[in-house]
Amino acid sequence: xxxxxxVRARARASGLTVLxxxxxxxxxxxxxxxxxxxxxGVAPPGWPLRGALLVAYGVVAxxxxxxxxxxxxxxxxxxxxxxxxxxxxxxxxxxxxxxxxDSVRSLLxxxxxVVLIAxxxxxxxxxxxxxxxxxxLLGLGVNLWPLVGAAxxxxxxxxxPHAALPFNVMVVLIDTLRADHLGAxxxxxxxxxxxxxxxxxxxxxxRRSRRS
Numbered sequence: 001x002x003x004x005x006x007v008r009a010r011a012r013a014s015g016l017t018v019l020x021x022x023x024x025x026x027x028x029x030x031x032x033x034x035x036x037x038x039x040x041g042v043a044p045p046g047w048p049l050r051g052a053l054l055v056a057y058g059v060v061a062x063x064x065x066x067x068x069x070x071x072x073x074x075x076x077x078x079x080x081x082x083x084x085x086x087x088x089x090x091x092x093x094x095x096x097x098x099x100x101x102d103s104v105r106s107l108l109x110x111x112x113x114v115v116l117i118a119x120x121x122x123x124x125x126x127x128x129x130x131x132x133x134x135x136x137l138l139g140l141g142v143n144l145w146p147l148v149g150a151a152x153x154x155x156x157x158x159x160x161p162h163a164a165l166p167f168n169v170m171v172v173l174i175d176t177l178r179a180d181h182l183g184a185x186x187x188x189x190x191x192x193x194x195x196x197x198x199x200x201x202x203x204x205x206x207r208r209s210r211r212s
Contacts, residue, residue: 014069021065021077024132025084026058027139032088034142036096050143060087078122085117 030053038044064083068076093113098106124131180187 018062018065022058022062024135025061026054028135029057029088030054031139031142078125081125082118082121085121
């Protein structure tokens with residue numbers, strides 16, 4: 001009976017550890033993704049997307065810890081945390097900073113990132129309570145800051161609209177249109193009036209670079 005009770009208690013402790021680890025890692029990864037999205041000049045994502053990110057990363061983190069518990073119970077948290085860190089950092093590194101994946105610079109950058117993660121994350125997991133509190137504060141700050149800002153701006157009890165995005169770009173997609181049949185390139189007939197009304201400062205350079 002004592003053996004069975006010990007096994008059940010150990011299983012409950014492991015289940016609680018997996019649950020807490022999944023929630024903490026999901027919150028950290030979701031906060032990083034939200035910061036990354038907002039840093040790119042995109043409006044803050046809605047709560048459904050935030051919740052989906054948290055759940056997806058949390059499930060992956062819980063699965064990694066469950067597998068790590070089967071491999072090495074003593075170092076399971078460090079192994080799973082290293083895997084989660086690689087899952088969060090490497091895609092951001094490759095899409096934002098490094099060139100194409102098959103280049104030497106990209107391979108060296110990814111190898112250096114993996115080595116740093118493998119060295120630093122196990123050390124950070126020794127301060128588990130401090131890390132959990134820091135992640136909780138980060139998650140609350142990232143997710144509640146837009147609400148606080150909206151409440152401060154909305155003096156009439158309404159949610160203020162999003163601030164102007166930090167870029168001014170207009171993308172026009174046109175199919176089956178010849179460049180030499182536009183007024184901006186010197187064509188006499190007015191076919192596309194809005195294009196002809198654009199400033200013509202770069203007309204000379206565009207003429208040299210256009211293709212029929």
